[in-house]
Amino acid sequence: MPKAHVKKGDEVVVIAGSELGKRGKILNVNLKKQRVLIEGVKMIKRHTKKNQQHPQGAIIEREGTIHISNVTLAAKFDDREGAQPAVAETAEP
Numbered sequence: 001m002p003k004a005h006v007k008k009g010d011e012v013v014v015i016a017g018s019e020l021g022k023r024g025k026i027l028n029v030n031l032k033k034q035r036v037l038i039e040g041v042k043m044i045k046r047h048t049k050k051n052q053q054h055p056q057g058a059i060i061e062r063e064g065t066i067h068i069s070n071v072t073l074a075a076k077f078d079d080r081e082g083a084q085p086a087v088a089e090t091a092e093p
Contacts, residue, residue, distance in 0.1 A: 002031055004068055011074040014041060017066060023074055027063065035065035042066050 006012055008029055014022045019041050028037040042064040050057045 002034075004029055004031055004034075006036065006068065006071060006073060012036075012038060012071040013074050013077040014038070014066065014070055015072050015077070016070040018042075019066065026071075029068070030065065033065075034068045036068050036071060037063050037065050038071070039063065 006026055006029065008026050010026050012024065012026055014020055022038075022041045024038040024040045026036055027039055030036070040063065043061050044064040046060045046062055048054060048058050048060055
């Protein structure tokens with residue numbers, strides 16, 4: 001089984017992709033698929049069938065997974081030289 005540089009409960013920063021710069025705590029690590037589930041990142045809408053909690057059915061918002069290579073530990077990110085935020089900024093003239 002391959003080893004990961006992050007584990008469940010770690011505070012991480014997203015360093016690539018559409019969620020660039022977001023921080024969160026790791027909820028789950030899937031080493032087989034090399035994906036992580038991060039609290040509050042990559043929110044997706046899940047359409048659910050009728051059940052006892054939702055008699056009409058519902059649209060539930062939950063976290064989606066991102067690739068493990070797109071995250072780094074928050075402490076390591078903050079310690080790097082000249083720690084600049086990894087947020088893509090657009091300059092307006």
